[in-house]
Amino acid sequence: MLIPNFSSLPTRRIDIQCTVPTTVEVNDAIARLRAAVVKIPNVAREPQPQIEILRMTARGVQLAVRPSAHNDHYWQVYHDTQKALMDTLGVNCAAPPDSPSPPAAGPAGVPA
Numbered sequence: 115m116l117i118p119n120f121s122s123l124p125t126r127r128i129d130i131q132c133t134v135p136t137t138v139e140v141n142d143a144i145a146r147l148r149a150a151v152v153k154i155p156n157v158a159r160e161p162q163p164q165i166e167i168l169r170m171t172a173r174g175v176q177l178a179v180r181p182s183a184h185n186d187h188y189w190q191v192y193h194d195t196q197k198a199l200m201d202t203l204g205v206n207c208a209a210p211p212d213s214p215s216p217p218a219a220g221p222a223g224v225p226a
Contacts, residue, residue, distance in 0.1 A: 131179070140177075149223050
């Protein structure tokens with residue numbers, strides 16, 4: 115089993131996935147989010163934060179938000195990026211983007 119040594123390099127990439135609802139114009143959302151992420155304290159200037167489209171889902175467009183930070187600031191940048199997503203786009207990325215709804219129960223507990 116390989117155990118990653120995250121302290122071997124000075125910076126780490128933070129990977130956050132977030133689904134932007136279909137009611138939001140995705141290019142505008144990416145531009146606003148990019149502007150917000152670069153303002154977060156301790157986000158590395160190099161490599162620049164990446165914000166890319168991962169896939170289309172029934173709920174919207176899934177984005178990959180990938181800032182980098184020095185190892186000492188990883189969690190601060192991670193949490194501040196989550197907050198930037200909520201503040202900038204009104205999106206809560208804590209919930210899985212494509213989690214299925216539980217099936218409704220039919221009569222006498224029979225699955226629908």
